[in-house]
Amino acid sequence: MESTVIVYLRSGGKLREFLKPDVDQYTRKVDVDAGLSIEEILAVLGVAPVMVAFAFADGKVKKLDYVPTDGETITLQSPVAGG
Amino acid sequence: MKIKVTKENCTGCKLCQQICTIEHYAEVNPKKAAIRVYGEFPEPGIFTPKLCVQCGACARACPVDAIERREDRVYVINPETCTNCGVCVDACPFDVMFVHADAPTPIKCDMCLKCTEVCNTGALTVEE
Amino acid sequence: MPDDAQTHELSTTREDVTMNGFGGTILRINLETGDVKRTKTPADFAREWMGARGFIAKTLYDEVPRDADPLGPDNIFIMAPGVMTGSFAPCGSKIGFGCISPATNGHADSNMGGMLGAEVKYAGYDMVVFERISPEPVYLYIDDDKVEIRPAKNYWGMGSLDLEKRMKEDLGEDFQIATIGPAGENGVVFSCITHDFGRQAGRCGVGAVMGSKKLKAIAVRGTKSLPVHDVAAMTKSTYDIIQRTKPHPLMDPWQKYGTALFVGWANEHGCFPTKNFQTTYHEHWEKISGETLADEILVTHKACFGCWMNCGKYSVAKIPGKPDTYVEGPEYETIALCGGNCAMENIHHVAYANWLCDNLGLDTMSSGNTIGFAMELYEKGIITKDDLEGHELRWGNIDDFEHVIRMIADRRGIGEVLSYGTKGAAERIGHDTINIASQAKGMEFSGYDTRWYSAQLLSYCTSDIGAHHNRSWAITADIQIGQDTPVGKAPVVIYLQHIRPLFDTWCCCRLFWGELDITPEEHVDTIQYLTGWDVTMEECMLVSEKIWNLTRAHYLERNGGPGRQFDVAPVRHLEEKVPSGPAKGKTVGRENFEYMIDDYYFNRGWDKQGNPTREVLEILGIGYAADNLEKAGLIGEPFEEGVPKVRGQKLKPNAM
Numbered sequence: 077m078e079s080t081v082i083v084y085l086r087s088g089g090k091l092r093e094f095l096k097p098d099v100d101q102y103t104r105k106v107d108v109d110a111g112l113s114i115e116e117i118l119a120v121l122g123v124a125p126v127m128v129a130f131a132f133a134d135g136k137v138k139k140l141d142y143v144p145t146d147g148e149t150i151t152l153q154s155p156v157a158g159g
Numbered sequence: 160m161k162i163k164v165t166k167e168n169c170t171g172c173k174l175c176q177q178i179c180t181i182e183h184y185a186e187v188n189p190k191k192a193a194i195r196v197y198g199e200f201p202e203p204g205i206f207t208p209k210l211c212v213q214c215g216a217c218a219r220a221c222p223v224d225a226i227e228r229r230e231d232r233v234y235v236i237n238p239e240t241c242t243n244c245g246v247c248v249d250a251c252p253f254d255v256m257f258v259h260a261d262a263p264t265p266i267k268c269d270m271c272l273k274c275t276e277v278c279n280t281g282a283l284t285v286e287e
Numbered sequence: 288m289p290d291d292a293q294t295h296e297l298s299t300t301r302e303d304v305t306m307n308g309f310g311g312t313i314l315r316i317n318l319e320t321g322d323v324k325r326t327k328t329p330a331d332f333a334r335e336w337m338g339a340r341g342f343i344a345k346t347l348y349d350e351v352p353r354d355a356d357p358l359g360p361d362n363i364f365i366m367a368p369g370v371m372t373g374s375f376a377p378c379g380s381k382i383g384f385g386c387i388s389p390a391t392n393g394h395a396d397s398n399m400g401g402m403l404g405a406e407v408k409y410a411g412y413d414m415v416v417f418e419r420i421s422p423e424p425v426y427l428y429i430d431d432d433k434v435e436i437r438p439a440k441n442y443w444g445m446g447s448l449d450l451e452k453r454m455k456e457d458l459g460e461d462f463q464i465a466t467i468g469p470a471g472e473n474g475v476v477f478s479c480i481t482h483d484f485g486r487q488a489g490r491c492g493v494g495a496v497m498g499s500k501k502l503k504a505i506a507v508r509g510t511k512s513l514p515v516h517d518v519a520a521m522t523k524s525t526y527d528i529i530q531r532t533k534p535h536p537l538m539d540p541w542q543k544y545g546t547a548l549f550v551g552w553a554n555e556h557g558c559f560p561t562k563n564f565q566t567t568y569h570e571h572w573e574k575i576s577g578e579t580l581a582d583e584i585l586v587t588h589k590a591c592f593g594c595w596m597n598c599g600k601y602s603v604a605k606i607p608g609k610p611d612t613y614v615e616g617p618e619y620e621t622i623a624l625c626g627g628n629c630a631m632e633n634i635h636h637v638a639y640a641n642w643l644c645d646n647l648g649l650d651t652m653s654s655g656n657t658i659g660f661a662m663e664l665y666e667k668g669i670i671t672k673d674d675l676e677g678h679e680l681r682w683g684n685i686d687d688f689e690h691v692i693r694m695i696a697d698r699r700g701i702g703e704v705l706s707y708g709t710k711g712a713a714e715r716i717g718h719d720t721i722n723i724a725s726q727a728k729g730m731e732f733s734g735y736d737t738r739w740y741s742a743q744l745l746s747y748c749t750s751d752i753g754a755h756h757n758r759s760w761a762i763t764a765d766i767q768i769g770q771d772t773p774v775g776k777a778p779v780v781i782y783l784q785h786i787r788p789l790f791d792t793w794c795c796c797r798l799f800w801g802e803l804d805i806t807p808e809e810h811v812d813t814i815q816y817l818t819g820w821d822v823t824m825e826e827c828m829l830v831s832e833k834i835w836n837l838t839r840a841h842y843l844e845r846n847g848g849p850g851r852q853f854d855v856a857p858v859r860h861l862e863e864k865v866p867s868g869p870a871k872g873k874t875v876g877r878e879n880f881e882y883m884i885d886d887y888y889f890n891r892g893w894d895k896q897g898n899p900t901r902e903v904l905e906i907l908g909i910g911y912a913a914d915n916l917e918k919a920g921l922i923g924e925p926f927e928e929g930v931p932k933v934r935g936q937k938l939k940p941n942a943m
Binding site: 167170171172173174177178180181184185186187188189190191197198200201202203204205206259260261276277278279280 | 373374375402405409448452460483484510511513515518519522526529530533538586587588589590592593594595597599601603613
């Protein structure tokens with residue numbers, strides 16, 4: 077059982093500035109304890125969860141209580157323009 | 160090499176038409192493009208991009224041999240020779256030889272591939 | 288197959304009207320006489336007002352008598368693309384429609400994407416002004432230089448979508464068509480204009496004004512090239528933006544779900560209209576979410592002209608006992624207002640409701656809002672089966688929804704009352720129903736309940752066209768500043784009211800700026816390449832602020848003053864606490880609202896009564912509006928602190 081996992085967080089806009097991409101212009105790679113939810117990972121990074129409208133992984137919308145698996149890519153959207 | 164059309168992916172944005180005309184005429188005018196996107200609405204609600212498949216029927220029909228086959232098997236119109244008679248347009252079995260009042264010759268795809276570069280849906284891709 | 292092999296008529300030479308970025312000609316059509324006048328688009332007019340919303344605001348202000356009946360012969364109906372329409376700008380797709388609104392009795396502009404705007408520019412036109420009323424139903428036919436007013440008697444009465452299909456058959460697939468439905472013909476104040484089988488100029492009742500003029504449709508084919516100052520630079524700029532944004536993290540969700548991806552978020556954040564805005568969380572939202580749309584009813588993704596994000600979702604609703612119906616949508620707004628607000632629990636039902644609105648020619652937003660309002664009145668026994676021709680009007684019931692919306696489109700019985708929108712209906716029904724009418728200035732709230740989002744409530748209540756978030760979407764600002772405080776909200780709302788409607792002036796879609804990190808400065812670069820103007824973002828923001836103040840002045844001249852009496856919130860949204868869901872217990876409160884309004888007026892350079900001051904109008908170059916307000920006794924006296932040097936402030940994000 078792994079104690080840490082690698083998660084890739086992708087985002088645009090102001091959120092991207094706070095997440096500090098390091099893989100490419102949109103992607104930040106993080107190494108966190110296994111079993112953390114997206115909301116908890118954001119807390120580790122110091123990003124307020126209210127900045128995130130929703131998460132998107134594996135082609136589906138995810139709530140912030142979703143727990144990413146090792147190597148998974150999570151897209152984070154902050155609401156800007158509205159629908 | 161050819162341009163593969165996956166029509167299920169087409170959303171009708173016409174970026175392909177815009178870039179085609181810009182590339183060949185340095186103008187903004189989707190109606191001078193060598194590719195056209197047709198919609199079938201309200202039913203079944205799908206889009207179909209159509210462009211030349213380089214079959215050569217136009218070249219065979221041209222009465223002044225103005226349509227030449229390049230080494231890469233792409234048929235191109237020689238604007239010096241073309242008299243704009245329109246026979247090739249009628250001869251095209253796929254209705255992908257286009258005309259525009261402001262163009263000196265009929266308009267057909269010359270495989271510049273610009274449309275595949277702007278398409279963001281996978282409707283137009285390059286196939287080797 | 289369209290007959291592309293047929294040679295078009297030779298285009299007229301453009302030398303006499305060429306202006307980079309523009310079509311070059313303005314049409315004025317007197318529908319009473321059938322007269323068509325062409326004038327060259329003045330270069331200074333184009334530079335000063337930039338298109339669509341700007342052209343509309345100035346023309347309406349100058350030309351419509353202040354006592355004109357919005358559905359009468361003195362109102363003017365305008366169709367105008369903008370500077371970016373039809374260019375190789377990121378999503379240069381929009382075209383605006385404008386008039387005095389029958390819902391608000393003020394300036395109105397409403398725009399649509401699709402393909403029409405580009406076609407109008409290629410035909411060579413920057414604005415079409417329709418005056419008076421035609422004696423018989425007609426449609427406008429434009430084929431490059433050929434402009435005709437053609438009989439539409441055989442089309443009158445047809446559904447909007449049905450007519451577009453028919454006209455494509457009659458005229459050819461390469462014509463772009465915009466139509467009104469029976470609702471617009473009958474003067475329902477929230478009638479819309481439909482195009483491309485699912486794009487609408489939805490708000491402000493522009494469809495009703497088009498119908499009042501007996502103008503059933505507009506058909507355009509344009510084959511000319513758009514003159515551009517620097518094609519190579521514009522192309523490179525947009526090409527690079529396309530390549531840069533293709534891998535953007537938000538491209539995939541937007542392409543896949545469109546605006547509907549906000550349904551879950553709005554519920555989880557307690558701002559989803561539910562049961563006539565009684566509450567703000569819909570128990571069954573997952574059954575009408577963007578994912579459910581994609582899984583169950585999606586046919587194809589659909590894009591506007593020049594857009595590579597293709598947020599449009601073309602769907603088919605399959606309901607036992609009803610024919611399969613094809614519709615573009617439902618968008619977030621339709622899911623919120625026809626869905627949650629009417630307590631629908633089935634995505635097929637929401638899509639079908641969308642189709643009903645589209646074909647009858649009704650704005651889905653005001654329709655869902657008004658029908659939700661009527662459903663609550665039915666629940667309370669204020670409306671009964673007798674009013675509904677023996678039918679019921681139950682929450683979440685698509686058959687009841689269908690029956691009442693057809694009554695509204697026909698304006699018969701209670702449908703006639705409801706055809707005035709929630710404010711007009713409440714005034715006629717009484718019983719304090721005005722307290723539960725979710726509207727501002729006579730136009731219905733869009734898809735956000737604002738009791739936990741005070742900046743958004745301020746946005747709705749100060750919007751010039753009535754409650755619409757296109758003018759200012761401030762929900763994230765509320766979250767970042769703090770949802771429970773009124774402090775600091777007004778300057779941000781003012782900034783948003785300048786930058787968002789700028790996109791309605793430029794006429795490109797604001798979602799690229801909003802979602803894909805294309806900066807406003809990049810859009811300004813595009814305008815420079817297109818027109819050759821030496822224009823800056825600062826100048827564009829001042830243009831937008833100028834338009835804002837002009838429409839305010841116009842509104843006051845038409846409706847009297849002071850302005851403060853119109854910038855008011857519905858009682859439900861001020862005083863009723865949200866009963867359930869994430870926003871339970873929340874409301875804005877009257878004191879907070881009045882604080883924000885005071886703060887708003889100061890930051891706008893207006894006076895305490897909400898009247899613009901001479902000082903701010905002259906800064907913006909519209910001193911003549913100050914002269915007129917002064918004559919009407921409506922000019923404002925500045926606050927003691929004077930007029931701020933810069934009106935509005937961009938939100939500083941604070942994610943940490």
